[in-house]
Amino acid sequence: xxxxxxxxxxxxxxxxxxxxxxxxxxxxxxxxxxxxxxxxxxxxxxxxxxxxxxxxxxxxxxxxxxxxxxxxxxxxxxxxxxxxxxxxxxxxxxxxxxxxxxxxxxxxxxxxxxxxxxxxxxxxxxxxxxxxxxxxxxxxxxxxxxxxxxxxxxxxxxxxxxxxxxxxxxxxxxxxxxxxxxxxxxxxxxxxxxxxxxxxxxxxxxxxxxxxxxxxxxxxxxxxxxxxxx
Amino acid sequence: xxxxxxxxxxxxxxxxxxxxxxxxxxxxxxxxxxxxxxxxxxxxxxxxxxxxxxxxxxxxxxxxxxxxxxxxxxxxxxxxxxxxxxxxxxxxxxxxxxxxxxxxxxxxxxxxxxxxxxxxxxxxxxxxxxxxxxxxxxxxxxxxxxxxxxxxxxxxxxxxxxxxxxxxxxxxxxxxxxxxxxxxxxxxxxxxxxxxxxxxxxxxxxxxxxxxxxxxxxxxxxxxxxxxxx
DNA sequence: ACAACGTGTTTCGTTATGTGCAACAAGAGG
DNA sequence: CCTCTTGTTGCACATAACGAAACACGTTGT
Numbered sequence: 001x002x003x004x005x006x007x008x009x010x011x012x013x014x015x016x017x018x019x020x021x022x023x024x025x026x027x028x029x030x031x032x033x034x035x036x037x038x039x040x041x042x043x044x045x046x047x048x049x050x051x052x053x054x055x056x057x058x059x060x061x062x063x064x065x066x067x068x069x070x071x072x073x074x075x076x077x078x079x080x081x082x083x084x085x086x087x088x089x090x091x092x093x094x095x096x097x098x099x100x101x102x103x104x105x106x107x108x109x110x111x112x113x114x115x116x117x118x119x120x121x122x123x124x125x126x127x128x129x130x131x132x133x134x135x136x137x138x139x140x141x142x143x144x145x146x147x148x149x150x151x152x153x154x155x156x157x158x159x160x161x162x163x164x165x166x167x168x169x170x171x172x173x174x175x176x177x178x179x180x181x182x183x184x185x186x187x188x189x190x191x192x193x194x195x196x197x198x199x200x201x202x203x204x205x206x207x208x209x210x211x212x213x214x215x216x217x218x219x220x221x222x223x224x225x226x227x228x229x230x
Numbered sequence: 231x232x233x234x235x236x237x238x239x240x241x242x243x244x245x246x247x248x249x250x251x252x253x254x255x256x257x258x259x260x261x262x263x264x265x266x267x268x269x270x271x272x273x274x275x276x277x278x279x280x281x282x283x284x285x286x287x288x289x290x291x292x293x294x295x296x297x298x299x300x301x302x303x304x305x306x307x308x309x310x311x312x313x314x315x316x317x318x319x320x321x322x323x324x325x326x327x328x329x330x331x332x333x334x335x336x337x338x339x340x341x342x343x344x345x346x347x348x349x350x351x352x353x354x355x356x357x358x359x360x361x362x363x364x365x366x367x368x369x370x371x372x373x374x375x376x377x378x379x380x381x382x383x384x385x386x387x388x389x390x391x392x393x394x395x396x397x398x399x400x401x402x403x404x405x406x407x408x409x410x411x412x413x414x415x416x417x418x419x420x421x422x423x424x425x426x427x428x429x430x431x432x433x434x435x436x437x438x439x440x441x442x443x444x445x446x447x448x449x450x451x452x453x454x455x456x457x458x459x460x
Numbered sequence: 461a462c463a464a465c466g467t468g469t470t471t472c473g474t475t476a477t478g479t480g481c482a483a484c485a486a487g488a489g490g
Numbered sequence: 491c492c493t494c495t496t497g498t499t500g501c502a503c504a505t506a507a508c509g510a511a512a513c514a515c516g517t518t519g520t
Contacts (some may be wrong), residue, residue: 004279005478008507009242013282025446029467038509043468048236052243061468065306069336070342071359072250074301074311076295096290105297112300131300140350237506238478259496268480273498291497467516477507487496 011035012045016065019046019204021129025062053097080114080192083221087194088115091214095207097198098124099214102139104147104181108132109140112192124176139180139195141166146182146191151170165212167204177204181215185222194218241265242275244297246284249276251359255292310422311343313451317343317424321444325437327428328354329444332369332410333420334377339340342422353408354427359449369425371396376412376421383423395442398432406436411445415452424448 015031026034033040049055053068080101088099092115101113108131116123132141135154144153145161157190161167165181172178180195192216198204247259256264262272276293279285296438312330318329322345331343338361346353364370366383374383375390390396395411402408410425424445428434 005274006238006242007477008236008238009275009278010235010282012239012242013279013284016260016312017282017298017302020306027467028469038508039467040469041508044235045239046508048239049243052240052247054243065302067333067340067342068247068359069303069306070308070311071340072247072295073299073307074342074358076250077303079301082315103297110297110301110305112297128304235507257496258498269496270481270498271479274478461520463518463520465516465518468514470511470513473509475506475508478505479503481500481501481503483500484499485496485498488496490491490493 008045010094011037011041012049014043015045016069018051018162018213019055019063020065020069025058025064027062031063043222044075055122062130080222084113084192084194084218085115087214087218087221088113089116095196095198095203095210097203097207098126100126100139100195102195103129103192104134104140107134109134109137109143109193111139116117124199125178128199129134132172136168137172137195138166138168138180139193140180141168142193142195143191146184146193155217164215165208167208169201169204175199177201179204179207179211181211183215183222184219192218238275241271242279243268245272245275246299247330248281249285249293250295250299251327255288255294256290261293275333310452314422314424314448315345316337317444317448317451318343321345321424321426321440322347324431325428325440326424327426327433327437328356330356330369330425330427331413331422332372332425333422334364334373335361337364339364339373339423340365341369354429356427362402365427366398367398367402368398368410372410372412372425373421376414376423395438395447397438399431399434401425401451405429407431408432409437409441411441412443413452414449 018034019026021070028046029039031046031100032039035042035135046055048134049056051068054097055063056066057063084101088101092099096117099115100111102109107163110131111126111128115128116125132140134144141157141160144157165179168178170176173199176196177198180193185191194211196207196211244265244328248261248264249256258273258276259269261276262269265272275419276285281288283296285293286296287293298460314331318331322329326347330341332339332341340361341356341358343359344356362370364374371387371390374387395409398408400406407428408425410423413422413424414419424441426437
């Protein structure tokens with residue numbers, strides 16, 4: 001089940017990920033260095049990305065993601081993301097914590113949306129695309145509770161399933177508390193979970209009702225037929 | 231300035247675009263047929279896309295876009311798109327027309343967001359990613375009016391610049407009228423334009439004030455510091 | 461002023477790499 | 491039952507990607 005091959009494609013996709021993750025873009029030399037290949041190779045890879053519209057070259061020869069990337073992403077964007085944004089924003093504003101939406105992939109929980117609280121106070125930053133094991137952390141536990149039972153899942157998942165939320169203390173990151181609640185979806189669809197991060201335990205405990213309400217609100221929003229913007 | 235090469239990468243990116251544009255995904259054989267290569271080649275290309283997370287294989291061996299694609303798009307998503315969605319939605323609902331946001335690329339106007347009116351009536355459908363020449367159609371003219379003057383731009387651009395909107399009659403598609411107004415942004419930033427499509431001329435003329443208001447609303451929303459969701 | 465360095469960019473020979481074909485397994489349909 | 495199509499994997503060959511070298515250009519430092 002290996003099916004190796006397509007070295008060039010893989011390197012090109014790595015380059016695409018690199019320029020997407022750097023807000024200021026990258027030069028061909030930098031991409032080559034990170035990829036461990038000669039500058040000229042990176043130059044050609046980036047040229048192909050540009051020709052297909054996935055990257056664009058700056059005035060200063062820095063490469064950033066291109067328009068084709070945005071338009072394709074917009075075409076395939078799941079309604080879940082549009083529905084989640086206002087819910088996360090309100091949650092972050094109400095509690096003053098960082099609010100995320102996570103979905104399962106393999107044995108990980110992946111963050112697909114993150115909203116940090118308004119204002120200039122200290123905040124916990126969590127990036128879209130971050131992944132943590134499903135059996136560690138509030139978000140992953142909430143996902144496990146929404147998924148069909150698996151062999152070897154942690155015992156406390158039953159508790160999360162009964163209560164409707166998960167509260168974890170410093171499980172993933174020292175000094176960080178998490179509160180999460182699953183978003184129920186169609187039986188055949190992948191679940192999701194709303195989760196919040198804070199470094200104060202009292203805030204985490206107070207957050208429980210709001211997180212539960214946010215997950216329910218999102219569940220209802222997905223059940224209702226959303227605006228058709230296709 | 232040619233810089234050819236990277237055939238494999240280009241084919242892989244084409245495959246990625248294909249599976250993103252088909253809502254139901256594609257099989258390896260279908261991708262191979264459209265690409266003009268052997269099934270086994272498409273199979274290996276798609277395998278590389280899956281390994282990098284840009285594609286995912288269905289239970290029925292159909293390939294769709296993968297999680298890495300969404301997370302990268304979310305990381306690089308311009309604030310313009312988030313700000314535009316409610317504006318376009320209100321505009322579409324108020325007028326009962328299709329509302330779009332377009333940005334310039336090269337000599338084309340590219341649609342980056344489209345909202346169709348609610349309800350089940352007949353609607354003009356326009357897809358994200360569609361591109362039309364800048365000098366044809368209301369959206370393109372509005373962009374030209376917002377861009378620094380170019381040699382050889384159509385004479386009526388001056389008029390659009392003065393009035394603040396463009397109204398075109400069946401310029402791009404027979405029977406379709408367009409109304410557009412530019413969104414003003416920072417001097418060094420790319421302009422955008424709000425545009426609407428309808429097949430009734432009276433609706434188009436009545437739409438002018440609302441389109442102007444929507445473009446102004448979006449301009450103000452971009453000037454204000456948006457919520458930091460990073 | 462010059463020199464030394466780091467770019468972007470192109471050309472070129474070599475070799476690794478992707479390609480196409482064939483073959484096998486599995487499933488659907490007739 | 492047979493047939494057709496699909497997914498999947500070896501294999502030999504030819505292509506296409508690689509890395510080095512070279513050139514032009516702009517910076518930086520001396």
